[in-house]
Amino acid sequence: MRGSRRLRFARGWRIARVLLSTQYAYMLEYRAEIALWALSGVLPLIMLGVWSGSEAAGGLGLSPERLSRYFLSAFVVRQFTIVWLVHVFEEDALQGRLSPYLLQPLHPLWRYLASHLSEQATRLPFVVLIMAIFFLFQPAAFWLPTPGGFLLAVVAIHLAFLLRFLLQTVITMLCFWTERAAALERLLLIPYLFLSGLVAPLEAFPEGVRAFALLTPFPAMLSFPAQLLAGEPVDLAGGLITIGVWAALLLPLALWLWQAGLRRYSAMGA
Amino acid sequence: MLRRFWATSLAADLEYQVNVLIELLAVAGNLAGSLFVLSLLFGQGGSLGGWSWEEALVVLGLYTLLDGITSTVLQPNLSTIVTHVQNGTLDFVLLKPVDSQFWLSARTFSPWGLPGVAAGFALIVVAAARAGARPDGATVAAALVLLLSSTVILYSLWFVLAATSIWFVKVWNATEVLRAALVAGRYPVSAYPVALRTFFTFVLPVAFLTTVPAEAILGRGSAPWLLASLVVAAFCLFGSRKFWQFALRFYTSASS
Amino acid sequence: MPIISARGLSKTYRVADKQPGIGGTLRHFFARRSRDVQAVSEVSFTIEPGEIVGFLGPNGAGKTTTLKMLTGLIHPSAGEVEVAGCAPFRRQAGFLRQITLVMGQKQQLIWDLPPLDSLRVNAAVYGIDDAEAKRRIDELAGMLDLGEELTRPVRKLSLGQRMKAELLAALLHRPAILFLDEPTLGLDVNAQARVREFLADYNRRHGATVLLTSHYMADITALCRRVLLIHQGKLFYDGSLDGLTERLAPHREVRFELRDPPPAAAFASYGAFESQDGQQLRLLVPRSELTATVSRLLADFDVLDLEVSDPPIEEIIGRLFRQGAVS
Numbered sequence: 001m002r003g004s005r006r007l008r009f010a011r012g013w014r015i016a017r018v019l020l021s022t023q024y025a026y027m028l029e030y031r032a033e034i035a036l037w038a039l040s041g042v043l044p045l046i047m048l049g050v051w052s053g054s055e056a057a058g059g060l061g062l063s064p065e066r067l068s069r070y071f072l073s074a075f076v077v078r079q080f081t082i083v084w085l086v087h088v089f090e091e092d093a094l095q096g097r098l099s100p101y102l103l104q105p106l107h108p109l110w111r112y113l114a115s116h117l118s119e120q121a122t123r124l125p126f127v128v129l130i131m132a133i134f135f136l137f138q139p140a141a142f143w144l145p146t147p148g149g150f151l152l153a154v155v156a157i158h159l160a161f162l163l164r165f166l167l168q169t170v171i172t173m174l175c176f177w178t179e180r181a182a183a184l185e186r187l188l189l190i191p192y193l194f195l196s197g198l199v200a201p202l203e204a205f206p207e208g209v210r211a212f213a214l215l216t217p218f219p220a221m222l223s224f225p226a227q228l229l230a231g232e233p234v235d236l237a238g239g240l241i242t243i244g245v246w247a248a249l250l251l252p253l254a255l256w257l258w259q260a261g262l263r264r265y266s267a268m269g270a
Numbered sequence: 271m272l273r274r275f276w277a278t279s280l281a282a283d284l285e286y287q288v289n290v291l292i293e294l295l296a297v298a299g300n301l302a303g304s305l306f307v308l309s310l311l312f313g314q315g316g317s318l319g320g321w322s323w324e325e326a327l328v329v330l331g332l333y334t335l336l337d338g339i340t341s342t343v344l345q346p347n348l349s350t351i352v353t354h355v356q357n358g359t360l361d362f363v364l365l366k367p368v369d370s371q372f373w374l375s376a377r378t379f380s381p382w383g384l385p386g387v388a389a390g391f392a393l394i395v396v397a398a399a400r401a402g403a404r405p406d407g408a409t410v411a412a413a414l415v416l417l418l419s420s421t422v423i424l425y426s427l428w429f430v431l432a433a434t435s436i437w438f439v440k441v442w443n444a445t446e447v448l449r450a451a452l453v454a455g456r457y458p459v460s461a462y463p464v465a466l467r468t469f470f471t472f473v474l475p476v477a478f479l480t481t482v483p484a485e486a487i488l489g490r491g492s493a494p495w496l497l498a499s500l501v502v503a504a505f506c507l508f509g510s511r512k513f514w515q516f517a518l519r520f521y522t523s524a525s526s
Numbered sequence: 527m528p529i530i531s532a533r534g535l536s537k538t539y540r541v542a543d544k545q546p547g548i549g550g551t552l553r554h555f556f557a558r559r560s561r562d563v564q565a566v567s568e569v570s571f572t573i574e575p576g577e578i579v580g581f582l583g584p585n586g587a588g589k590t591t592t593l594k595m596l597t598g599l600i601h602p603s604a605g606e607v608e609v610a611g612c613a614p615f616r617r618q619a620g621f622l623r624q625i626t627l628v629m630g631q632k633q634q635l636i637w638d639l640p641p642l643d644s645l646r647v648n649a650a651v652y653g654i655d656d657a658e659a660k661r662r663i664d665e666l667a668g669m670l671d672l673g674e675e676l677t678r679p680v681r682k683l684s685l686g687q688r689m690k691a692e693l694l695a696a697l698l699h700r701p702a703i704l705f706l707d708e709p710t711l712g713l714d715v716n717a718q719a720r721v722r723e724f725l726a727d728y729n730r731r732h733g734a735t736v737l738l739t740s741h742y743m744a745d746i747t748a749l750c751r752r753v754l755l756i757h758q759g760k761l762f763y764d765g766s767l768d769g770l771t772e773r774l775a776p777h778r779e780v781r782f783e784l785r786d787p788p789p790a791a792a793f794a795s796y797g798a799f800e801s802q803d804g805q806q807l808r809l810l811v812p813r814s815e816l817t818a819t820v821s822r823l824l825a826d827f828d829v830l831d832l833e834v835s836d837p838p839i840e841e842i843i844g845r846l847f848r849q850g851a852v853s
Contacts, residue, residue, distance in 0.1 A: 036438070040444075050461050053461050055317070190299035191303075
């Protein structure tokens, strides 16, 4: 029994390694596009521009350094938590590329997860470059997180990514019923945009709105890891529990929708 | 195969209603979010970059209006350029006895951006009235001219970006860069630090898209800015044409 | 013990009935009608291990739907199907390892990378260790005559090279059953022949069972001793290819060119007159009388050129279905 488990682990590890390296090679073919894509995540930096000149920041006691660090961290977190599953999956289902995947003894979602991770690896140098340029203009904002804090932030970013991936998987599965799954994703992006902390630090929210935002999964996807990265005091256990609870809700839902969706896909002619 | 089934399936029945609903929700959600963030930016204070709340709302209204125009005309047309290049069907367009840039820019029209146009327009009118703008003939004329020139600028930026699909296949990423950067137009340009203000005026002319027309609507427009806006618009349009001709030299009719 | 068995296999799609245009959409919105389309109905057959079976029928006859039911992509509406001892639609790993499906127009290779990268992924997914994978790739590449193509991005390959690479990827896990949907579609004649030889070779070496659809009769005649003929979802014929040609095309087509052609009626005693185009004439002659008729034609007329051929299978099948000769 132990032996077979070790064997399964070895096989899983090998699949992961091969999938990741192949997908990384694939993503490198599109490095120019990915660079542009990285650049398209500048929203937090634009917001930093507006916030740093606003009277509200002074009123809230947010120093320029603190704002810079927060928004730059938000930028980094956003870069590594972007999920585009719904778009590629829709395309694959339409073009019939999903069918061959279904005939292989590997859950197709693993492939998509691997390609997201590989895309992040491709994106990394561009993000570092944008950060370098940022610090060139704002040397005062430069900071080095503690090794422990940095490690925690990296873990939190990955968890935040997984949560977003899971949430989008749920939306993506609606592809099997409607052509408008991507539109739904676009709708869901709106509360994410305004409630996650991407365009304004959560501290700036009025009490009631903040309490409401914290009931949604969105702050855990951005504000929580961003604050960790920026070295701000943060409720570590609370953030991790939020991610865990949402993941526990979404995972069974995603798997159930996958099963039901496939039944429908096959009923429609695959 | 699947598309055909989908098109005729139960979901397609509600096609129009659902699309309208989604667009209305998106416009309402975006507008509510923008207003919320703007209110956070004002905080307890009374101004943002020297603009009052109502005045800043005119800027936001212009942004919403232009964003609606983007979804109605720019995005649907210019995304077809990408498809043409990918499928090699650009050949047919180039062989037509019509100016290819015109043909590619004015082919289709998507009604789903109209709620945004309407909401933006309404916000401009209401906010301008509350800001105490007195619309006389000259103000209205100047505002319309500036709005036209900002539309031309916006169009040129989009077109140039779409034309880069001749080099980059997955260019929709690039259009996202533009959309992301244009978000800066939600706020008056004077709200930004000097370096960014300069960038948004001279490099990426966001200032001319929303701030300058808003000044005119509020009756604060000046002849130099009007002139500058027209010059920038003419320059962008000319540039986009030149860029298109340049890009076509690299077009190697994709096979397959 | 058959490796594939289908009993009373049926598939019904529910399709909404909608007139085109806005009016149709509106009318459809208020009074929705849908109808059932019977894609496959009551199809039964069994296939023994190692057989190569051709699956014939006009477009839309239900061939692809049947293949998808046999591979488990589609759940049958009725009937039973068993492939390699499994119920396909459960798609258990043990079943998936034994089959492969190749669709001529669909590709599974990663477009921007060399086929070798996709092969590495497949090797990992199917749990084939590196040394064994290399051995199999070498063997299959040799059979398919693929070399440095494996290290060039797929998008740079010709259609024929791409198809061969697709076959390699589809066969790396050495499936016992091959489902091939138009594997030679769009290939030039040489590439078609190459693929055909490869399939015959693979079948011989590994004793694999092959079920194949093709528009090209040459594929069928070269590979299949047995064919299944399906039309409007129903199985019309199951038997040897020779039997099918005998039954469907008891005639052969004689094409000839005359210096001075008489009116069509003059050929009544030779065979069924088909068409005339200037000096070119076409007759249908029963197989048994072919030799006699040809010598008579040569003796009686001033023949410039003469050619005997089987009418194309599509034509044979088409004529057959029009006449309703099979039931």
